[in-house]
Amino acid sequence: MKIATYNVNGINGRLEILLRWLKEDAPDVVCLQELKTDDARFPRKEIERAGYGAIWHGQRSWNGVAILAKGKTPILTRRGLPGDPDDTHSRYVEAAVDGILIGCLYLPNGNPFPGAKFDYKLRWFRRLQEYAAELLELDVPSILAGDFNVMPTEIDVYKPERWLDDALFRPEVRKAYAHLVAQGWTDAVRHLHPGEHIYTFWKYWRNSFERDAGLRIDHFLLSPAVAPLLRSATVRRKPRSWAHTSDHAPVMIELDFSAAGADL
DNA sequence: ATGCCATTGAAACAATGA
Numbered sequence: 001m002k003i004a005t006y007n008v009n010g011i012n013g014r015l016e017i018l019l020r021w022l023k024e025d026a027p028d029v030v031c032l033q034e035l036k037t038d039d040a041r042f043p044r045k046e047i048e049r050a051g052y053g054a055i056w057h058g059q060r061s062w063n064g065v066a067i068l069a070k071g072k073t074p075i076l077t078r079r080g081l082p083g084d085p086d087d088t089h090s091r092y093v094e095a096a097v098d099g100i101l102i103g104c105l106y107l108p109n110g111n112p113f114p115g116a117k118f119d120y121k122l123r124w125f126r127r128l129q130e131y132a133a134e135l136l137e138l139d140v141p142s143i144l145a146g147d148f149n150v151m152p153t154e155i156d157v158y159k160p161e162r163w164l165d166d167a168l169f170r171p172e173v174r175k176a177y178a179h180l181v182a183q184g185w186t187d188a189v190r191h192l193h194p195g196e197h198i199y200t201f202w203k204y205w206r207n208s209f210e211r212d213a214g215l216r217i218d219h220f221l222l223s224p225a226v227a228p229l230l231r232s233a234t235v236r237r238k239p240r241s242w243a244h245t246s247d248h249a250p251v252m253i254e255l256d257f258s259a260a261g262a263d264l
Numbered sequence: 265a266t267g268c269c270a271t272t273g274a275a276a277c278a279a280t281g282a
Contacts, residue, residue, distance in 0.1 A: 009281085010271055034281085036272065061272050062280065109282055149282070162265085168282060201282075204269040215282075247270080247282085 001098065001255045004236070005031040005145040005218055007106070007201075007248035011066070012037050014246055015046060021239045022050050027252055028070045029097050031104035031145045032056075034246075035064025035090075042066065059090035065104045065146070067095045077101065083127035091124070100226065101135065105146035110167030118167050121149070125176040129183070135223065136184050142223040144185065147248065149217055150177045152187065155197055156216035168217060186227040188220035188253045193233070200235050201248045209240055218251045229255040 004027040008014050011032065022030070030052070035042065039058040047054050053073030056066035057080065067074045074095030081092035091106045105128065110121030128144075135142045151169050154160040163169040181187055189198060199214025208214065222230060232254040240249040 013271060034271095109280085111282065163282095166282075203267080203282075206268065217282080244270090 001029070001257065002027045002252055003029040003031075003102070003143065003145065003220075003255065004250045004252040005033070005104070005147070005220065006250035007033040007147040007218060007246060009034050009246040009248065010036040011064070012041060012043060014244065015043055017239060017242055017245050019046065019050050020242070021236070021250060022052065022068075024238070025236060025250070025252060026070070027250075029074075029102060030068040030250075031102065032066040032068065033064075033104070033106040033147045034062075035059075035066055036061060037064055055093060055095050057090045057093040063090045063106060065090060065093045065106050067093060067097070067102055067104050069095075069097045072097070074102070078103075081105070081124070081127050082131055084123070087124075099141065101140050101142040103135075103142065103144045103146075105144060105148070107147065107149045109149050110170075110173065113165055113167045113170055118170075121167060122172060122176065125173070125180075129176065129180050132180055132185070132221075133183055139225070140223070141225040143226055144221040145219070147217060148177065148219050150174065150219075151215050151217055152177050152181075152190070152219075155195065156199075158197075158199070158213040158215070163215075168215065181221065184224055185221035186224075186230070188222055188227075188230055188233040189216070189235075189251065191227070191233070192230065198235060199249075200251055202240065204247055218248060220251065220253050226255065229257060231256045
């Protein structure tokens with residue numbers, strides 16, 4: 001089973017890019033972020049025509065998350081992260097697919113630091129920690145995937161010294177991510193590729209992608225029941241090289257349900 | 265050092281992103 005996460009940076013503006021990549025990599029499940037569309041303008045028909053069922057949590061202009069599943073419709077389990085009824089951003093959607101709970105998230109950027117946006121990021125992170133702890137307590141096979149807007153460690157940034165005061169790399173934010181992982185989650189990419197410089201985002205300007213001046217900010221966190229099934233975790237760099245593409249690349253993991261002891 | 269690029273939505277610019 002191939003599961004991917006992809007910050008598309010506008011699902012309608014980059015629909016051709018998304019469909020082309022779906023055809024090339026044929027993921028079974030996809031978590032999308034930054035739809036930048038309201039619910040009514042989600043391109044359901046085009047996605048269905050590509051063979052995918054979908055659930056989504058949209059918002060006009062900004063944010064927006066969705067989960068796609070090949071040949072089936074994900075079973076919606078949650079729209080919005082619990083813990084703050086006044087939060088109007090569409091940044092979390094969750095569904096069950098083939099017995100696994102998939103949480104698709106778009107964590108706030110938080111810049112500039114210091115400021116209200118940074119404070120919102122830390123509050124959102126705290127809510128995520130609380131909810132993630134609940135998932136582990138429920139002992140449901142779970143995956144939290146998406147754009148976390150955090151470089152977890154120095155090797156996740158091309159030039160860490162330049163990012164020290166950025167909201168994606170501030171100590172508070174790295175600590176929040178580490179605290180989340182320490183609950184018992186496995187960072188899939190880092191687990192299979194310790195010590196490697198791996199990036200998932202490159203700015204549009206100054207030939208960042210060509211220079212590989214990137215950041216690793218799109219992550220997969222696997223619950224203890226899912227982690228033993230992990231077979232591969234790779235960044236799909238090719239779509240990032242296409243014209244008019246997102247500034248993020250898809251990240252994809254493969255799970256092997258036939259693994260010994262798998263009982264999902 | 266820096267949104268230097270790019271999108272959306274509204275109104276020929278502002279807000280946002282990382």
